[in-house]
Amino acid sequence: MDPLTSLLEGPRARDAFLLRALLSPPWSVRVRDQAPLTMLCVVRGTTWLLPDGGEPRQLTAGSVALLRGPEAYRVADDPGSATRAEILPGGCSVDPDGGDLCETLSLGTRTWGSGPDAPNELLIGTYPLATEVTGGLLRALPPVLSLSPAEWDCPLMALLANEIDREAPAQDVVLGRVLDLLLISVLRAWFERPDTEPPAWYRAHGDPVVGPALRLLHEHPAHGWTVASLAAKVGVSRAALARRFSELVGRPPMAHLTDRRLDLAAELLRDPDLTVEAVAHRVGYGSAFALSTAFKRERGITPSDHRGVALAGG
Numbered sequence: 361m362d363p364l365t366s367l368l369e370g371p372r373a374r375d376a377f378l379l380r381a382l383l384s385p386p387w388s389v390r391v392r393d394q395a396p397l398t399m400l401c402v403v404r405g406t407t408w409l410l411p412d413g414g415e416p417r418q419l420t421a422g423s424v425a426l427l428r429g430p431e432a433y434r435v436a437d438d439p440g441s442a443t444r445a446e447i448l449p450g451g452c453s454v455d456p457d458g459g460d461l462c463e464t465l466s467l468g469t470r471t472w473g474s475g476p477d478a479p480n481e482l483l484i485g486t487y488p489l490a491t492e493v494t495g496g497l498l499r500a501l502p503p504v505l506s507l508s509p510a511e512w513d514c515p516l517m518a519l520l521a522n523e524i525d526r527e528a529p530a531q532d533v534v535l536g537r538v539l540d541l542l543l544i545s546v547l548r549a550w551f552e553r554p555d556t557e558p559p560a561w562y563r564a565h566g567d568p569v570v571g572p573a574l575r576l577l578h579e580h581p582a583h584g585w586t587v588a589s590l591a592a593k594v595g596v597s598r599a600a601l602a603r604r605f606s607e608l609v610g611r612p613p614m615a616h617l618t619d620r621r622l623d624l625a626a627e628l629l630r631d632p633d634l635t636v637e638a639v640a641h642r643v644g645y646g647s648a649f650a651l652s653t654a655f656k657r658e659r660g661i662t663p664s665d666h667r668g669v670a671l672a673g674g
Contacts, residue, residue, distance in 0.1 A: 377451045378535050380524050381482040382473035388436035391447040393429075395486040396498060399542060400425045400435070401517050405480035410434040411504050422509030424517065424546055428501045437480060450488075469525045483520055485539040500559040505550055512549045516542045561616065564608035569596055573605060573613065581620050582644035587613050617644075622658055625651060629667040636663045 381389070383405075391398070400409065402419045409417045409425055411433040419425060427433055434443065445453050445461055453461040453472065465472050520538050523531070551558050564570045572594045577585065590613055591601040605613045621643040628639045640651035648663075655663045 376536050376539050377484075377486045377488050378470055378520075378524055378539065379451070379484045380471045380473075380521070381480075381484060382467060382471065382476060382478040383437070383480040383482070384474040384478040385437040385480070386441040387474065387480070388434060388438075388441040388443045389445045389447060390432060390434045390443045392432035393447050393449050393451065393486065393488070395488045396429045397487040397501075397543075398427045398429065399485045399539065399546070400427065401483040401485075401520065401542075403481040403483060403517065403521055406437070407480060407482060408436045408439050409504070409506070410436065410439060414504055417504070417506055419506060420509065422512075422517070423506060424512055424542075425504060425506040426501065426543075426546060426550075428498055428503050431503065433504075435482065451486075469527050471525050481521075483517070483524060485520070485535075485542070500562065502557075505546075507546060507549055511553065512546065514542070514545045514549075516545055561609040561611075564605075567604070567608055569594055569601065570605050570608045573601060574609070574616075577613070577617050577620055581617065581624060582642060584644070585614070585617060618654060618658065621645070622655060625655065625663065626659075626666060626670075629663055630670045632667075632671060636667075639663065 377393075377395070383389075400407075400419070402421055402423045404421050406421070407419045407423075409419055409427075411427065412431050414433075416439055417425070443456060445455060445465070447453050453465065455461055462472075465474075467473060467476060516538060520535070520542060523535060523538060528534075550556055551562065561574060565574055573590050576583075576590060576593055587602050588598045591598045594601065596604075602612060605616075609616055611619070625639050625643045628634055628642060629636070634642075636648040636651065640646070640648050643651070645651040645654065652662050652664075655661070655666065659666070661669075
């Protein structure tokens with residue numbers, strides 16, 4: 361299993377919020393929906409992306425950006441344009457005085473803004489719940505990344521534009537799948553950029569010692585690994601593996617394995633037919649108690665509480 365595959369096998373846009381925004385200058389929208397991950401596609405026109413605490417970015421038609429939440433950001437036709445709307449958690453839109461804009465600016469199915477002939481068109485897709493995105497993915501991303509049309513030529517943006525305002529059976533499922541594919545396409549292009557600084561463990565997959573160890577941990581996370589058994593598998597001493605792994609990955613082997621196991625557990629806990637005990641065994645813990653202890657220690661919440669939040673959609 362290559363590193364990008366293991367990174368991306370968890371995200372699923374089950375409860376994604378998707379919207380087409382059609383906007384006429386001057387316009388500025390502040391987004392503080394607290395979503396852990398948002399994708400912004402510019403279909404036509406030029407958009408300024410202005411993250412809180414970050415550098416402004418100008419996005420032309422065909423550009424795409426990923427924003428790692430929960431920090432707020434602003435999108436506008438010009439950095440100096442006054443904010444005319446705010447997007448709150450849950451996708452509710454209000455004017456600067458708090459007045460509801462959802463119905464006022466509705467232009468039909470999943471479409472919002474100034475009018476159908478507006479010169480600026482954006483497609484916004486958000487993963488609104490942390491349970492939809494693996495911690496490994498969020499840890500791998502900078503606060504904001506963007507790709508220009510020259511760096512990212514993908515037909516999926518056009519597909520999303522064609523599908524986003526349709527009303528058809530299982531349309532939410534279709535849109536969720538397209539959003540997932542867009543995310544994979546964007547990340548693959550971003551990781552391939554020569555100036556990208558991918559996470560240390562991603563680069564470490566190319567190391568002749570740490571690479572095989574990482575693949576074993578990612579492909580067989582439920583195995584009862586120790587540093588000694590992992591070192592034996594890759595043909596080096598325990599001390600050599602521990603030292604080199606920590607240097608290249610930034611965490612000891614067993615800490616990285618814990619991250620991997622808990623990311624998988626978080627995904628499996630969304631299945632109400634799996635008991636916590638069954639999830640524990642699938643990811644390498646001997647009992648529900650052992651999984652609960654690790655989950656609570658690392659994530660500040662029990663597996664049962666995590667499941668409750670995920671299934672409630674909150």
